[in-house]
Amino acid sequence: MKSIGIFVSIMLLYLCVACGNGDDKNVERDTSINEITSFNNLFLDSNKLEGFLSGNNRFRKYEKQFIDFYKQRNYEYAWFDSSGLGEQARGFINLLSSTISTMHDSSLYNSKLVTLYNAFEDNAVRKHTAEEVLNTELLLTGQFFHYAAKMYKGTDSNIADLGWFIPRKKINITALLDSVIQTGNTEVDKFAALNAEYKKLSSFLPFLYKLEKEGNWDSIPQRKKALHINDDTVIIATIKDRLYRLGDLAYNDSTTLFDSALFSAVQSFQRRMGIGADGAIGPKMIEELNITPAQRIQQVMVNLERMRWMPPPHRDHEFIAVNIPEYKMYVYNEDTLKMDINVIVGTAANSTVVFSGDLKYIVFAPYWKVPSKIVRNEILPAMRKDTGYLRKHQMERTGGPDTLPAIRQLPGPLNSLGKVKFLFPNNYDIYFHDTPNRNLFSASSRSFSHGCIRVGEPKKLAEFLLRNDTSWNETRIDTLMSGVKEKWVTLPRAIPVVITYFTAFVDDQGILNFRRDIYKHDEKLADKLFAKE
Structure with missing residues (x-):
């Protein structure tokens, strides 16, 4: 992904007629080839397709899509009708132009295609050779595959290597192109919709690019x-x-007095940055103010990329989403946000994994089976210093060798899981739970846990999940949460859970927010997206 220096010139290439001084060395006219006098019944020679792909590095990786697309059409041209280039071609070129203008992404620009397209748009200049028609057809198809793959699928990188374990959205770009050609509708988003969060966030790019262009950001x-x-x-x-x-x-009154208007503006900015809205201008706020528009643009681009990977939301019933850098849980019923709850996530050394699952169980008054890593690194050293350590912390040994005993903590006021936990079985041993350390939820940065997610209002979450069962009420939930015996409850229907990582997003008030890259996931993805060739 590269920024283009001057977009006006690129737009002119789309809008102006090519005057013979374009990409001539790549689009030489072969005068030995008959000129096309009729665009009826144009069919592609499969050998020509193979030759095109072998000589075009950009589109070679889409060889299967090319073959599948044209084979299902019996190799009939897709972008031409009886009069020449069809409306689909014009619509797609306009879409490319608009996307390049918005995203400032030069990788979507193809000078050879632009030159050929402009020549076809000026039919009065000359007729066109069969070779030009063939190249225009295949370049449009290849550019569509390139556009669709980039804008709707995202990077070819293994996203698990980037700390992302949510199953990636699947897009069939061959079927996508077929839908565009068959319907004549080049609004690709109708066939492969990007999520609403993507559209909201991308809408702020023109504003950020304007700030970047203005400069003056010392x-x-x-x-x-x-x-x-x-x-x-x-x-x-x-x-x-x-x-x-x-x-x-x-x-902007340009005065030097910290007045009430500035106080409100400071709080607004602090809320958008997630740094605690106390209205004072301290070191954290100055750090955020000094982040340049160019850096914010890159941050937005990184998060738009992640949004391309996201599968469609679960709109048929309840689902739960957690955004790690925001330290926030969102609980939905269909499309309606029912509650948002502060959470505590893992430290940088014990990061919470980005993945999805299904919440199936609520466990009241839970035991805490202490992970072996914590036993080895924390509890064993404490036991050596104090033989009464387990008893003082309401823990018991349940087996295992002396070198690494199995330890669990009993239900009660000292239990590290608090009074309730919520299980969505997974390979990462991560779940939601209460905590006895309630004071930590008041911090603006809340990465304190060993990886699991502590919930600020666990009783409220339990009540919501059990609300449709009349046998559950507040009194019963309170009783079980304060009990001394563990109680498992199986939900009648599993609740989808997705744990995400977005450091740039638009909230439900339409306000642009940024958060710190606490696990350096942005940094790793940026290295992939903005690597210099």
């Missing part, structure tokens, strides 16, 4: 002390200007 120096309302200093004018340009401050 670093604001850090201060030893935070700035508060009624402070008066030169740097405040710079901060006002920046918040105005970012859209958090309604107007």
Whole structure:
């Protein structure tokens, strides 16, 4: 993915007639080939297709799609009708132009195709050779496959290597092209819809590119002390200007006084960055203000890429989504958000895995079977220092050798899982649970756990999941949560769960948000997307 320096010239290539000085060395006219006088009943020679693919590195990887597409058409041309290039071709070229303009992505630009297309659009200039018609047909098909693969499937990289274990959305780009040709509708999104979150986030790209073009984003120096309302200093004018340009401050008065309007703007920005909306301008806020528009654009691009991988949401009943960098759980019933709950996720060293599963069980007053890693690294050293450590922490040994005993913690007020846990069986031993350390939910950054997800309002979640069973009420749930005996409850229907990682997103108020890349997943994906060739 590369940024184009001057997009105006590219747009002109699409809109202006080629004047013979285009990509001539690649589009030489073979005058020995008869000129096309009729576009009726054009059929492709399979040998010509093989020759095209062998000489075109960009499209060679789509060989199977090419063959499948034309074979099912009996090798009839797709982009031409009786008058020449069909409306599908015009629609697709316009779509490419619009996408390049929005995304600033030069990899979607094909100068050879543009030159041929413009020559066909100016039918009065000359007739066209069979070779030109063939190349235009195959270049349109190849460019469509390239566009669809990039915009709807995303990178060819193994996404598991990038820390992503949610099954990837499946897109058949051959069937996608066939739908476009058959219906004449080049609004590809109607056939391979990108999720609503993608559309919301991508809509902010023009704004960010405008900020980048304007420049004037010098670093604001850090201060030893935070700035508060009624402070008066030169740097405040710079901060006002920046918040105005970012859209958090309604107007820029260019004064140096920290007034009430700036206080509200600071809180707005802090909420969007997830850094605690106290209204004071401290080191964390200055760090976020100093992130350049170019860096934000890259962050958006990385997150748009992840959104391309996402399978369609579960809209038939309840589902739960957790966004790790946001430290937030969202609970939906069909398309309606029923609640959002603060969560605590794993530390950078014990990161929470990005995956999906099905929540099947609620366990009240749970035992905590201590993972062997925690036993080895934390409990055994503590037991050596204090022989009463297990008893003091309401733990018991259930077996295993002295070198690595099996330890579990009993239900009760000290239990690390709190009063309830929610299980969605998986290979990562991750689940939702309560915690006795309630004070941690007030922190703006909440990566404290060993990998599992601590839920800020577990009782509220349990009530929602059991709401359709009249035998469950608040009293019964309270009783079981405070019990001394573990109680398993199997849900009548499994609830889909997806644990995601998005550091740029648009919230339900339509506001652009950014979060820190706590596990460095953005960094790894950016290395793939923006690698220099």
